[in-house]
């Protein structure tokens with residue numbers, strides 16, 4: 123079932139590790155909302171009139187939108203699209219934006235039924251190191267207030283592998299999330315992305331490089347703790363109680379169509395991908411002129427195969443034998459030969475017609491996927 127993504131490209135301050143598209147200048151927020159309304163109009167036919175199963179406000183920091191801005195966006199979305207009555211409607215939010223009043227307004231006066239909260243850590247030392255705008259006290263308070271406002275569908279982002287995140291911090295972060303009864307967690311290993319402040323600090327020697335061993339054993343601890351608590355590890359970075367998978371993100375991983383609006387947003391219609399310009403000023407100028415600022419690429423069979431392998435191996439659903447065969451003999455044969463050493467080593471397994479990574483294999487997910495990527499032409 124198709125989904126709609128809205129990219130809100132503003133943040134209060136830049137987290138040192140982040141390479142998403144955002145601006146810390148909020149002056150153009152009203153103009154950006156106006157441009158989003160226009161893009162929604164111009165792209166109304168992209169999903170062929172299909173009913174929306176999910177709506178996702180991501181960023182950036184969508185919780186910087188005020189009530190009036192959200193109201194106008196929802197009004198437009200419901201005017202242009204049929205939305206399933208049980209649609210998952212997620213807003214990404216930072217703890218420092220979620221005071222009681224905002225939470226009440228979101229719950230009682232908007233269709234938002236799920237919050238994705240960027241907690242990252244419950245320790246001030248980690249949060250300062252990451253240059254997050256919130257404190258540990260904000261992180262704890264917003265969980266309590268979200269529950270009091272009636273939000274039951276919460277997911278938290280947590281980061282492991284940072285130099286200040288000791289094993290004790292990491293274990294405590296997971297313990298707190300579990301004790302709060304959070305049904306879904308997204309946990310990311312810290313990576314040093316080009317162009318970020320962190321990359322600059324590492325180059326200058328003022329921050330240490332990511333310690334691979336620390337990240338690996340914190341990931342292993344995470345897998346054990348979540349399994350013991352009854353969560354399913356359904357995507358490499360995502361854990362959910364049974365039946366509480368993120369429906370919007372799962373639709374990406376399962377190759378379903380979606381429309382993305384806003385600067386840097388991507389869209390997929392099953393045949394081609396398109397992506398909007400990653401620049402707020404250029405995005406605004408284009409929409410003010412009534413134009414859509416995107417590039418499009420029709421996916422080749424090799425690109426479709428590679429995407430399937432990459433997303434399939436990262437998920438509980440794995441890569442289906444039948445789907446691989448449907449890509450054609452060269453691809454299916456290449457995959458079968460490439461996965462063999464991993465089956466023998468016990469880092470991948472084949473059962474019920476699907477190839478999946480084992481627990482040990484999940485540590486090597488990117489390497490295994492890249493070994494199975496098709497490079498070059500199809501003969």
Ligand code: SF4
Nearest residue numbers: 133136137140181182
């Ligand atoms: S991590 Fe989130 S809040 Fe921090 S800069 Fe990136 S998008 Fe903004």
